[in-house]
Amino acid sequence: MAQSLFNEVIEYSDGTPATASQLAKDVATFLRWTSEPEHDDRKRMFIKALGMFTFLAVLAYYLKRHKFTVLKSRKIQFKPKN
DSSP, X not given: OXXXXXXXXXXXXXXXXXXXXXXXXXXXXXXXXXXXXXXXXXXXXXXHHHHHHHHHHHHHHHIIIIISHHHHSOOOOOOOOO
8 A cells, every 4th residue: 555644745734744754643643632522521511520529529528517417416314214
């Protein structure tokens, strides 16, 4: 099979050298990006879920440390009837 990618076929605007290995990397990255169109949606959902779970963890810690201390420090005494 003939070589498909050649050196310096394209010019990058940021000055990246246009070698065959760089072009192959760019093609592979593009193919992966086109094969997973829902990737950006999943990443956005993960960031939202991480924020929500962080908020819930802080809320649970606050409730455990400050609101339930009254219940944890309460003593129950048994006084039998005479």
